[in-house]
Amino acid sequence: MPDDIEVPPSFLELDRPLGRLARDYLDALLGGERARASELILASVEDGVPVRDIYIDVFQRTQWEVGRLWELNRITVAEEHYCTAATQLVMSRLYPHVFAGERGRGTLVAAAVSGDLHELGIRMVADFFEMDGWDTFFLGANTPTPGIVELVERREADVLALSATLSAHVPDVAEVIEAMRTAGGERSPIILVGGHPFNAEPELWRELGADGHAPGADGAVSLAEELTAGRKAR
Numbered sequence: 502m503p504d505d506i507e508v509p510p511s512f513l514e515l516d517r518p519l520g521r522l523a524r525d526y527l528d529a530l531l532g533g534e535r536a537r538a539s540e541l542i543l544a545s546v547e548d549g550v551p552v553r554d555i556y557i558d559v560f561q562r563t564q565w566e567v568g569r570l571w572e573l574n575r576i577t578v579a580e581e582h583y584c585t586a587a588t589q590l591v592m593s594r595l596y597p598h599v600f601a602g603e604r605g606r607g608t609l610v611a612a613a614v615s616g617d618l619h620e621l622g623i624r625m626v627a628d629f630f631e632m633d634g635w636d637t638f639f640l641g642a643n644t645p646t647p648g649i650v651e652l653v654e655r656r657e658a659d660v661l662a663l664s665a666t667l668s669a670h671v672p673d674v675a676e677v678i679e680a681m682r683t684a685g686g687e688r689s690p691i692i693l694v695g696g697h698p699f700n701a702e703p704e705l706w707r708e709l710g711a712d713g714h715a716p717g718a719d720g721a722v723s724l725a726e727e728l729t730a731g732r733k734a735r
């Protein structure tokens with residue numbers, strides 16, 4: 502990179518919440534020590550660090566940092582893949598905690614739209630609902646529109662969470678919303694949208710006809726509960 506181009510600052514600062522853990526976790530991954538990275542997380546959870554904080558302050562931050570390092574050509578795409586796959590593995594090891602609580606607060610279907618290969622953000626959103634007692638159907642990346650609509654109807658989902666990480670996939674989000682409204686009519690679920698394009702343009706969710714947007718997994722559940730309660734009160 503030429504000297505006159507500003508280097509974006511790191512997403513990992515030691516004075517942030519869990520900043521030391523996030524740094525050590527990413528250093529372990531970039532050193533090829535996946536087992537050590539995993540043990541760091543499991544030990545912290547054993548010590549009482551909430552899983553939600555691990556998700557936001559460690560996994561989300563380190564993934565953003567991986568993106569920055571990749572953009573700066575400091576790590577290769579293969580190293581990015583390794584870190585992403587390892588973080589998915591460690592998330593799975595936390596599932597005994599994710600599925601530990603009471604169920605029945607509502608049903609969520611969560612998917613990244615057709616063409617979008619980024620699955621961690623929407624997986625985190627689904628896991629936050631699960632940790633709050635919702636029954637979740639996480640469909641992963643690149644989910645075709647008809648499949649999303651069919652599952653929402655079959656499971657009588659209360660909330661549909663749609664993710665797009667690139668602006669190029671915003672039209673696919675619009676397509677799902679339209680198909681869902683057409684198929685569901687009055688029974689259409691509350692539709693939440695999220696991901697980078699919606700964080701960059703705060704009014705975009707309205708233009709697409711969604712019911713709401715939250716910038717991260719941490720705000721999504723309370724928003725869904727507010728919107729579903731509002732609908733039941735009508």
Ligand code: B12
Binds near residue numbers: 623625664667696714
């Ligand atoms: C891992 C990764 C990939 C992996 C994904 C693998 C996988 N299994 O998920 C692969 C290699 C496939 C990939 C591909 C590409 N990627 Co990529 N990727 C990333 C990276 C490094 C991390 C993504 C991640 O895991 N983030 C962690 C999650 C937890 O954070 P999050 O996504 O922000 O999610 C939170 C919120 O956005 C929100 N949210 C998300 N969805 C929803 C939905 C709802 C309803 C709500 C309420 C909230 C919500 O809540 C989430 C949790 O708090 C990012 C860097 C970054 N800054 O994110 C680049 C990044 C997103 N990728 C980028 C690019 C350019 C690409 C490619 C075009 C590269 C290429 N030339 O091929 C392709 C596009 C592929 C495609 N068709 O989708 C750019 C996007 C730039 C932009 N803004 O347009 C980024 C920012 C990298 C960069 N610094 O340039 N990528």
